[in-house]
Structures are given as structure tokens and as C-alpha cells.
Amino acid sequence: MKRHVMGIDFGSTTAKAVILxxxxxxxxxxxxxxxxxxxxAVDQAVGEVLAKSGLRQEDMGRTVSTGYGRRMLDIADRNxxxxxxxxxxxxxxxxxxxxxxxxxxxxxxxxxxxxxxLVAQFAMNDRCAAGTGKFLEVLARAMExxxxxxxxxxxxxxxxLKISSMCATFAETEVISLRAEGHSKANVLGAVHxxxxxxxxxxxxxxxxxxxxxMTGGVAKNPAAVHYIQKAxxxxxxxxxxxxxxxxxxxxxxxxxxxxxxxxxxxxxREEDYDVDAQMAFDKACVTGCKGxxxxxxxxAPPAATSEPAPRVGKLKSVMGAIQKHF
Amino acid sequence: MNxxxxxxxxxxxxxxxxxxxxxxxxxxxxxxxxxxxxxxGKLVCWYEGSAINPFLEAADIVWVHGxxxxxxxxxxxxxxxxxxxxxxxxxxxxxxxxxxxxxGCAVSNQRNRNDAxxxxxxxxxxxxxxxxxxxxxxxxxxxxxxxxxxQWDEMTSRLFGKKIPIFNVSIPxxxxxxKDAGYCRGTEWEETSGYVARQLExxxxxxxxxxxxxxxxxxLRWLMSNVKRASELRLEAMDMCTATPAPASFFDWVxxxxxxxxxxxxxxxxDYFTSVRDEVAERVRTGEGAVPxxxxxxxxxxxxxxxxxxxxxxxxxxxxxxxxxxxxxxxxFWQEPDLxxxxxxxxxxxxxxxxxxxxxxxxxxxxxxxxxxxxYQVDGMVIHxxxxxxxxTNPQFLIADAASKRLGIQTSMFEGDVVDESFYKDxxxxxxxxxxxxxxxxxxxxxx
Numbered sequence: 001m002k003r004h005v006m007g008i009d010f011g012s013t014t015a016k017a018v019i020l021x022x023x024x025x026x027x028x029x030x031x032x033x034x035x036x037x038x039x040x041a042v043d044q045a046v047g048e049v050l051a052k053s054g055l056r057q058e059d060m061g062r063t064v065s066t067g068y069g070r071r072m073l074d075i076a077d078r079n080x081x082x083x084x085x086x087x088x089x090x091x092x093x094x095x096x097x098x099x100x101x102x103x104x105x106x107x108x109x110x111x112x113x114x115x116x117x118l119v120a121q122f123a124m125n126d127r128c129a130a131g132t133g134k135f136l137e138v139l140a141r142a143m144e145x146x147x148x149x150x151x152x153x154x155x156x157x158x159x160x161l162k163i164s165s166m167c168a169t170f171a172e173t174e175v176i177s178l179r180a181e182g183h184s185k186a187n188v189l190g191a192v193h194x195x196x197x198x199x200x201x202x203x204x205x206x207x208x209x210x211x212x213x214x215m216t217g218g219v220a221k222n223p224a225a226v227h228y229i230q231k232a233x234x235x236x237x238x239x240x241x242x243x244x245x246x247x248x249x250x251x252x253x254x255x256x257x258x259x260x261x262x263x264x265x266x267x268x269x270r271e272e273d274y275d276v277d278a279q280m281a282f283d284k285a286c287v288t289g290c291k292g293x294x295x296x297x298x299x300x301a302p303p304a305a306t307s308e309p310a311p312r313v314g315k316l317k318s319v320m321g322a323i324q325k326h327f
Numbered sequence: 328m329n330x331x332x333x334x335x336x337x338x339x340x341x342x343x344x345x346x347x348x349x350x351x352x353x354x355x356x357x358x359x360x361x362x363x364x365x366x367x368g369k370l371v372c373w374y375e376g377s378a379i380n381p382f383l384e385a386a387d388i389v390w391v392h393g394x395x396x397x398x399x400x401x402x403x404x405x406x407x408x409x410x411x412x413x414x415x416x417x418x419x420x421x422x423x424x425x426x427x428x429x430x431g432c433a434v435s436n437q438r439n440r441n442d443a444x445x446x447x448x449x450x451x452x453x454x455x456x457x458x459x460x461x462x463x464x465x466x467x468x469x470x471x472x473x474x475x476x477x478q479w480d481e482m483t484s485r486l487f488g489k490k491i492p493i494f495n496v497s498i499p500x501x502x503x504x505x506k507d508a509g510y511c512r513g514t515e516w517e518e519t520s521g522y523v524a525r526q527l528e529x530x531x532x533x534x535x536x537x538x539x540x541x542x543x544x545x546x547l548r549w550l551m552s553n554v555k556r557a558s559e560l561r562l563e564a565m566d567m568c569t570a571t572p573a574p575a576s577f578f579d580w581v582x583x584x585x586x587x588x589x590x591x592x593x594x595x596x597x598d599y600f601t602s603v604r605d606e607v608a609e610r611v612r613t614g615e616g617a618v619p620x621x622x623x624x625x626x627x628x629x630x631x632x633x634x635x636x637x638x639x640x641x642x643x644x645x646x647x648x649x650x651x652x653x654x655x656x657x658x659x660f661w662q663e664p665d666l667x668x669x670x671x672x673x674x675x676x677x678x679x680x681x682x683x684x685x686x687x688x689x690x691x692x693x694x695x696x697x698x699x700x701x702x703y704q705v706d707g708m709v710i711h712x713x714x715x716x717x718x719x720t721n722p723q724f725l726i727a728d729a730a731s732k733r734l735g736i737q738t739s740m741f742e743g744d745v746v747d748e749s750f751y752k753d754x755x756x757x758x759x760x761x762x763x764x765x766x767x768x769x770x771x772x773x774x775x
Contacts, residue, residue, distance in 0.1 A: 068754065083762035084769070116773055119766040121731055121738065124759065206724065 002061035005259050007252025008042065008076060009085070010069030013105025013133060014218065015041035016248040017049040020256050028052035029245050042073065062255035066247050080254055082247050083111055083122045086216060089250030091117045093240040094214040101200060101229065101237070102246065103219035105133040108200060112207040123206035128167060131199030133218050135168040139192055142172045143185055150189055154224035157190025171195065189224065197228035204233065214238040216246035341644035342617050344575050346602040347582045353595060354585045358399065364389040365461045370537060373463035375479055376470035377498060377680040378661070381554060381592050385547040386534050393479065395589045396460060397428035401633035401746035409435060409457035410747065424715045424747035426479040432460040433486040462487060465537050467530060469496035471683035473718040494533040496526045498680050503688050510691050511663065511682065523677035550592040551672035558664035560600035561587055564607040565657060569703055572616025573651045574607045577627045578640035579617065580656035587660045618644040623764060626700050627653035628726055629711030630719050634748040646764060651703040658684040658695055685718045692722055693729045700734055707763050710740040714750040739763035
């Protein structure tokens with residue numbers, strides 16, 4: 001019996017992969033950075049995560065992909081948008097989260113999550129990479145510093161400057177101009193990160209500001225981005241330990257739901273043998289972050305379930321049965 | 328990993344109304360009539376915005392609606408030469424692309440006249456239909472809300488050497504802030520309606536000066552009786568789309584805009600909408616839907632992407648989503664025929680011009696849209712933010728916010744444009760629409 005699932009986030013500048021066991025524990029994860037949307041990056045991420053876990057692709061019961069390249073993966077059984085997967089992954093990392101800010105390589109998104117952990121509204125940047133990781137990469141080259149050093153240097157800013165360009169390319173021109181005027185790298189980088197914060201808060205306003213706020217995506221590892229966004233929002237950001245893998249984790253969790261349903265309790269795929277709706281009412285099934293733990297029901301159990309305790313898998317089976325009705 | 332293989336071209340999924348195919352023939356006949364206008368010694372009027380064409384048709388003046396010509400070019404994927412001509416002349420890409428395309432037609436006309444002011448001298452290709460548009464003998468500007476529309480006519484006049492007489496009709500914004508104010512009611516409504524109606528009567532005098540003949544009011548009354556009936560039939564058919572599955576989609580109504588908005592207002596438009604109504608009624612009777620498996624019902628806010636009508640119709644059909652209604656189709660184009668008294672049509676015409684969907688204050692606009700969403704039992708709203716149309720996009724965040732807070736409807740916004748295809752990015756649309764549909768599914772599951 002296959003006891004693992006994989007989630008792959010085929011992003012615009014990095015590929016991420018996560019393997020979960022049947023209990024929903026992360027067995028291994030990887031991030032590969034190879035530039036623009038790249039099959040090689042995905043191969044590397046998948047190869048690394050398999051190597052770390054000591055597993056093979058054939059050991060995966062389910063592989064779910066997300067990201068812009070999600071449809072390009074032969075090994076994926078299903079694909080979901082990064083909005084769904086990032087929300088799922090972020091809420092798994094921070095169960096009470098009500099707002100997810102994800103800033104990745106080329107896109108940034110804000111997702112408001114309701115009390116049930118479901119996507120309420122979302123907003124994304126349109127056609128322009130200003131305020132994203134690509135924006136920082138471009139400016140790192142213009143400033144002749146390493147990308148990973150930008151955040152710390154920006155926190156040393158002493159003077160408030162302004163980058164007014166909305167375009168990542170023209171912001172580069174502005175940065176060069178400010179440096180030519182004699183402004184320090186730290187001050188210029190402070191302005192760059194303030195620009196990111198301004199763009200981000202614009203997206204937040206479109207979905208509504210509500211805490212707790214969790215930040216995911218590679219830019220969450222940039223301390224200055226976090227600092228300036230927190231300041232602009234007026235709210236603290238919760239930073240998961242591995243923010244880049246939220247999308248891949250969410251994809252893996254969706255895969256896990258499906259795989260558990262297919263497995264059944266004894267490892268054999270089952271047909272539905274009871275009233276799905278009644279079972280759901282009994283189990284009070286949830287969707288986001290669900291790891292198969294039954295919740296005490298307040299309604300009378302349907303007759304079919306009284307002869308034995310509701311199986312852990314049965315609850316997910318009832319969830320997935322309902323999902324299949326809808327899909 | 329294998330490189331992605333392009334899938335074979337798939338057969339169409341969208342179940343378009345068959346009766347709307349007639350619209351294509353009627354539209355072609357109309358434009359042929361326009362292209363022949365000068366040969367036949369007819370006067371030509373260029374106008375944008377409000378549908379003043381019945382006034383012109385009654386006086387035997389050939390009418391050219393700027394947006395309609397631009398939309399036609401885009402729908403035929405022939406907008407490139409006109410847009411290139413306009414940009415070469417100095418009209419930037421951020422300008423309303425309806426205006427830019429139509430101005431490009433005027434520039435092409437300059438080229439044909441070998442006008443030294445045209446900026447270049449090469450002659451347009453024979454198949455460049457942008458260059459076939461006959462020059463105007465008059466321009467009438469009657470544009471609600473959008474200042475670009477009003478300036479567009481001035482620019483057109485300049486391209487023709489400022490020698491073309493222009494008549495301006497002011498269509499005031501409806502604030503609806505008075506205590507008795509509301510949709511089509513209140514003191515402001517009554518006074519503004521009268522103000523526009525008086526201007527339309529002055530416009531008729533302008534027309535008489537151009538034609539040198541008394542205005543044929545009887546003919547206008549007859550034309551407007553046809554418009555009123557056509558509108559009633561169109562609305563009747565739209566109302567039937569509250570059925571599940573919806574028998575027709577927003578894209579069917581988009582194709583039907585030309586017959587209601589710009590084609591000759593004779594019996595052919597009544598016949599056209601009679602056949603549309605009958606086909607929709609038959610589909611309701613048999614349970615035939617606009618998409619084979621309706622799983623989602625969506626509202627479309629925004630002007631149409633004219634380069635992408637068929638493309639978007641297919642896309643949503645493949646998502647099992649029926650786009651059941653939209654602001655552009657359901658809140659425009661003689662949408663209040665009851666206001667029109669065919670025996671004395673001017674006031675009703677003025678009022679229909681005032682209720683252009685961009686001409687309401689936001690509370691009214693949002694209420695009307697929420698009403699449509701409830702009426703058609705919509706699950707989600709797709710918002711097309713036209714890059715070059717600020718008028719239509721201005722209230723879209725308010726609309727999305729209201730949809731979410733008042734009705735709990737999922738919304739998804741994508742950027743595109745009315746006739747400039749370069750602003751449309753397909754994958755961005757896919758991601759946003761799919762994310763919205765996934766969220767709808769998750770909520771349905773949670774509610775189950």
C-alpha cells in the first residue's frame with residue numbers, strides 16, 4: 001500500500017516539493033531555484049525530496065501540482081490553483097490564520113480565509129512583477145549586492161526615500177538614479193522595501209484586513225520586507241518556519257485527502273456503502289487542514305454507523321464523497 | 328519530463344443560440360450599407376456612446392457608431408491596422424481602445440485623401456477595412472459619463488480639419504442623492520430627463536440644417552416602435568435565463584448587442600429578437616442549457632473583450648460555468664422600453680440614454696447589479712477590468728465588495744481590454760477563474 005503523497009508547486013522562479021505520510025506529517029521537502037518556469041527546477045525539486053525521503057515516485061499514492069506550471073507535470077494526478085493550495089498550506093501551518101499574504105517570485109497574492117479555513121476572497125498582482133521576488137532580484141543586480149543580503153541591509157536605512165515607479169524595470173532606473181545622487185545602499189533598499197509594502201497593502205485592502213495574518217512565499221524570508229509590511233499593515237505577521245513550501249504543502253494535503261479516501265481502512269478501495277450526507281452530518285467533516293480526526297457529533301448517528309465507531313478514514317471518505325459529487 | 332504537447336483542436340462546447348447567427352448577416356449588411364454611403368450620395372454622421380441612430384436613420388442619414396466599428400474590427404481580428412495608424416499619429420496605447428481604433432480609421436481616411444497632415448503617405452491595403460469607413464459630414468456627441476468619449480469627437484473633428492460640424496448633447500450624471508431619488512424616479516430624474524429631451528429636440532434642428540429638409544417625425548415614431556418591441560422581446564428572453572440550466576449565456580446577449588443598438592430599426596430587429604425569444608423558450612421547455620453541464624452560474628461585470636468573445640464563451644463552457652448575466656448586456660441598450668412612448672418617443676429616448684450603466688451613482692449601480700445576481704441565482708462574479716476603460720472599471724472594487732459582503736458571492740477579477748488584445752493574458756484569467764470555482768466548490772462542500 002502506498003503510504004505517501006506528494007505536492008509540487010511549479011512556481012514562476014522556484015519549484016517546491018513536499019512529501020507527506022498518511023498521518024499528514026511532512027517527511028521531506030525541497031526548494032529548487034533555477035530562474036523562470038523550468039522543467040529542470042521541478043526535476044531537481046522532485047529528485048531532492050525523493051532522495052531526502054528515501055522514496056521513489058512510484059511510492060506516491062497521489063501527486064498534486066499547483067503553480068503556473070501545474071498543468072505541465074506528467075507525474076501529477078490532479079492540479080489546483082495556487083490560491084487554493086496556498087490557503088490550505090498556510091492554514092495548516094497557522095490554523096487560526098484569517099489572511100494569507102504570499103509574495104513569490106513573480107506574483108503576489110492576498111487571500112482572506114474565513115472561520116472555516118476556506119478561501120473567502122483573493123487578489124493578485126496583475127501583469128506586473130513590482131513588489132515580488134523578481135523585483136528584488138532585479139534591484140539586487142542593480143545595487144550589486146546579493147539577494148540574500150538585501151533585507152538586513154535595508155533594515156539599516158536611516159533616511160526615508162521614495163521609489164515611485166510601479167514597474168519593476170523602471171524602479172531599477174530610479175534606484176540607479178538615487179545611488180548616483182549619493183544615497184546609501186541601505187537607504188535606497190529601505191525605499192525598495194517600502195514600495196513592496198505599499199503594493200502589498202493595496203492587495204490586502206482588496207480582500208479586507210483581518211488578523212491573524214500569515215506571510216508565505218520566498219519573500220517572507222526577507223526581514224526588511226516583513227518589517228515594512230508589518231509597519232504598513234499595523235499588524236504583526238506570523239512567519240512559518242518554511243514559508244516557501246506553503247503551496248506545495250497545500251497541494252500535498254489535498255492529495256492526502258483524496259488518497260486516504262481511495263485507500264479505505266483496510267487498504268482496499270471501497271464503494272460508498274452508506275448515506276454520505278448523513279455521515280457528514282454525523283462526523284461534522286471539515287475540509288481545510290483536516291487530518292482525519294473525527295469531531296464529536298451533536299446529531300444522532302445514522303443507523304449504519306452505530307454498530308462500530310466511525311473510522312478515521314470514513315470521515316474523510318465522507319468528505320471526499322461529497323467532493324466527488326461536486327467535481 | 329516531456330515537453331507539453333499542444334492538444335488537438337477540440338470541438339466547441341459552448342451551446343450558442345442558433346438564432347443569433349442571423350445577427351452576423353444583419354451586421355454585415357449594415358456595414359456594407361455604410362461603406363456604400365458616399366456612392367449613394369448619403370450624408371454620414373459619426374457618433375459615439377448613446378444610441379441616437381434612430382434619429383439619424385429617420386432622416387436617411389447613414390450612421391456610424393465608433394464603438395461598434397471598433398468592436399466589429401476586433402471581432403474580425405482586423406483591428407491591428409487601425410490601431411497602428413492611430414499610434415503612428417500619436418494616440419497612445421493607454422487611450423480608450425475604442426477611441427484609438429476609431430481614430431485610427433479616421434487617420435486611415437486621411438491617408439486615403441493623401442492629407443499632408445496624416446503623418447505618412449503610404450496607401451492602406453485593399454483589405455484594410457479600417458480605411459473603408461466613409462468620412463463624416465457631421466458629428467454628434469452624446470456621451471454619458473465618459474469624458475474620453477466627448478473628447479474623442481473633438482479629436483475626430485480635428486482629424487478632418489475642423490471642418491465637420493459637431494453637435495453636443497450633454498448627458499448629465501445621475502447623482503440620485505436627493506431624498507426622493509432612486510432608479511428612474513425623483514426630482515433630479517424628472518428635471519434631467521427634460522433637460523436631455525430638450526437637447527435632443529435641438530439636435531433634430533441641427534439635423535434639419537444638415538439635410539435641408541423637415542424632420543420626418545413619423546418615421547422616427549415608427550422606428551422607435553420597432554426598437555421598443557425588439558427590446559421587450561430581448562428582455563423577455565433574458566428573463567427566461569433564470570431557468571436552470573440557463574438556456575442562453577451572456578455571450579449570446581453580447582452577439583445580440585448589434586441588433587438592438589446599432590442596426591437599422593426596421594422589422595428585421597423585431598423578427599430577430601422574436602426568433603431569439605422563441606429559441607430560448609424552446610430550450611427552457613426541453614431543458615437545454617447554454618453549456619452542456621451547468622455547475623456554476625456566473626455574473627460578468629465589465630465591457631466585453633471583443634477580440635475574445637468566442638474564446639471566452641468556450642472557456643467558461645469548458646469550466647461548466649454559464650455566464651448568465653452581465654452589466655454590459657442587462658443594464659444597457661434600451662433596457663427600459665416601458666419608458667418609451669412610441670407616439671412621442673423623445674423623452675423616453677432621453678431617459679434610456681441617462682441610464683447608461685456608467686451613468687448612475689454607485690449606490691444605484693451596485694443595487695441594480697446585486698439585484699441581477701439574486702435574480703439569476705449567481706454563484707460567482709467574474710470582473711473584467713478593461714485596461715483602457717476607466718469609466719467601466721471605476722466602480723468595480725465597490726461591486727466586488729458588495730457582492731462578497733451582501734450576497735456572499737465569490738469574485739474574481741482579470742484585466743483585459745475592449746478591443747486591444749495585447750492587454751489580455753490568458754493564463755492570468757485561467758488562474759483567477761479556476762481559483763474562484765475551487766473556492767465555490769469548497770464552500771458548497773462545507774455547507775453540505
